[in-house]
Amino acid sequence: MYGKSEDREDYQDTPRAVAAMARDLPDRHYIPTHSHRRGQLVYGTGGTITVTTPEGTWVVPPQRAVWVPPRVPHAMRTSGHVPMRTLYIDTRAHPSLPVSCTVMTVSPLLRELVSAAARIPVDYDESGRDGKLMSLLIHELVPADVIPLHLPVPKSDVLERLCARIIDEPGLNWTLGEWAAWAHLSERTLARRFQDEFGCSFARWRQQARLLAAVQMLGEGKTIATVAGTLGYESPSAFTAMFRKALGKPPTQYFEES
Incomplete structure (x- = not known):
C-alpha cells in the first residue's frame, strides 16, 4: 500500500534526517533484539506493541509511542493486529530528542503526521511541503506527561x-x-x-x-x-x-x- 521498503536497514543511511516506514504486523509477531544507528519512534495505530530493552519493558497502546535512542538494544512483540508506523531519526540533526527511552503521547495531529510521513518518499524535498511536514512532526514529539506503561528490569x-x-x-x-x-x-x-x-x-x-x-x-x-x-x-x-x-x-x- 505504501510502496516503500519494509526492511529497517534501508532507513538507516537515508539522505534525510527523518524516514518513516509502514509495516503491518500480525498478532503475537516477535522481532528479536536488535538496534539501529538511528533513533526510532515505535508506534502502532492499533493493538499494542511491547518494547523490551535492557532497562525494562514498555507497552505501547495506540495513544502512545516509545522513543528508543540510537544503538539501544530492543525487542518487540505485538498483541493484536498492529499497523506499525515507525520513524527513524538521525539525532545528530535533532539533538533535542531524549537520550533515554521515553513514552510520548500521540495526539490526533501527531497520529496524522506519522501516517502521512509513511507515504512520503525517503528522498523528499526538504524545502517543499514534505520537508515542512517532517519539521512539524519533529516539533510534535514531546515526552508524555502520563503514567508510563513501563516495567523496570x-x-x-x-x-x-x-x-x-x-x-x-x-x-x-x-x-x-x-x-x-x-x-x-x-x-x-x-x-x-x-x-x-x-x-x-x-x-x-x-x-x-x-x-x-x-x-x-x-x-x-x-x-x-x-x-x-x-x-x-x-x-x-x-x-x-x-x-x-x-x-x-x-x-x-x-x-x-x-
Missing part, C-alpha cells in the same frame, strides 16, 4: 527469577510472605530489595506488571471479564476500578482515540 538474580514468574503468572495472588518463602528470603529482605532496586514497593511493582499484562490482553481483543479472571481479580468491576485509578480511564475507553 531487575538486576539481581533472585529478583530476576521472582519477577519473571510474576510476569508469567500475573494472576498468582500470593502474599509478600509467600513470595519471600518461594525465593528463600525473609519478608523484610524481599521488601527491601524491591525498594532498593526499583524505588517502589513489591505491591506497586506487581500492580504495574498486571497493568502491562492487562493492556496487552485488551489489545488482543480479550474481554474485560477474561482479563480480570486471568489477573486474579474477584470481579470485572474490581479490575475496572484498579485500571481506572492507575490509568485515568476504564478499559472500555482506554483504546479510544484521544
